[in-house]
Amino acid sequence: MLRSLPRSGFVSLLFTLAALQAAPAASPSELLDALVAAYPDALARHDGEKLTWRDGTVMAVSDGRPDKPFRERLTNPSILDQMTPPYRTGRLAAPPALNDDPGRFRNEAFFKKMYGDCTKGEVQARMVPIVWLPKSWGKKVSVTSVNGIADKLKAVSDEIETLPPAIRKAAFPIAGVLACRPVADTGKMSMHGYGAAIDLNLEVSDYWLWTKKTDPIPYKNRMPQEIVDVFERHGFVWGGKWYHYDTMHFEYRPELIRSGAK
Numbered sequence: 378m379l380r381s382l383p384r385s386g387f388v389s390l391l392f393t394l395a396a397l398q399a400a401p402a403a404s405p406s407e408l409l410d411a412l413v414a415a416y417p418d419a420l421a422r423h424d425g426e427k428l429t430w431r432d433g434t435v436m437a438v439s440d441g442r443p444d445k446p447f448r449e450r451l452t453n454p455s456i457l458d459q460m461t462p463p464y465r466t467g468r469l470a471a472p473p474a475l476n477d478d479p480g481r482f483r484n485e486a487f488f489k490k491m492y493g494d495c496t497k498g499e500v501q502a503r504m505v506p507i508v509w510l511p512k513s514w515g516k517k518v519s520v521t522s523v524n525g526i527a528d529k530l531k532a533v534s535d536e537i538e539t540l541p542p543a544i545r546k547a548a549f550p551i552a553g554v555l556a557c558r559p560v561a562d563t564g565k566m567s568m569h570g571y572g573a574a575i576d577l578n579l580e581v582s583d584y585w586l587w588t589k590k591t592d593p594i595p596y597k598n599r600m601p602q603e604i605v606d607v608f609e610r611h612g613f614v615w616g617g618k619w620y621h622y623d624t625m626h627f628e629y630r631p632e633l634i635r636s637g638a639k
């Protein structure tokens with residue numbers, strides 16, 4: 378088929394294929410539109426420079442340094458920094474590229490404002506119990522009620538219950554939800570510190586810090602794609618899509634599910 382094309386047709390086909398693979402990156406304004414749309418209870422609007430919360434709080438979206446090195450972006454990202462790189466839903470075509478960690482950049486002021494400060498008991502006051510996998514496991518776990526996350530996790534649980542037993546068993550027992558502690562390699566509060574992340578069955582999970590330190594880090598995953606698909610449909614991103622992978626880990630980041638669609 379390709380051989381029969383005239384040379385110019387072949388070249389333009391190549392350009393078309395390249396364009397399909399490298400979709401244009403979303404603009405800062407589009408990323409902020411996605412952010413505001415993802416948290417309708419909390420966020421009111423943005424003007425490209427400032428984010429306005431429904432209670433009138435205003436935050437700068439940029440620190441004026443969009444090209445910070447990876448380590449600095451990880452430890453001190455702006456609100457705009459946390460929107461990139463894009464998160465892609467569905468099955469990974471290949472292991473994540475070096476430092477491709479969509480979702481690991483979290484602006485601490487933004488998330489503390491959203492969920493509270495667990496060191497002051499603010500997060501705990503908003504936690505509610507849900508029964509995780511009532512037919513398969515049936516134990517209570519407490520998760521935040523902010524952004525309707527408790528209801529969303531109940532819906533995730535109901536959908537996982539419909540999967541075959543061999544797949545479902547990767548989703549319990551739960552390894553943890555609330556943990557008021559920073560991420561090991563960033564020193565910044567984990568989404569577990571906000572009650573907005575859930576770790577599934579440790580027995581079928583892999584974490585980059587458990588491997589021997591080699592460069593590049595060898596990718597490992599045993600979490601079934603069917604479970605990942607359920608979480609993504611409800612606004613959760615999966616740690617298995619990070620170069621610094623954490624395959625038991627899912628966190629509520631609907632702003633990335635939207636921007637990743639670009």
Ligand SMILES: [Zn+2]
Nearest residue numbers: 574575576626
């Ligand atoms: Zn986790």
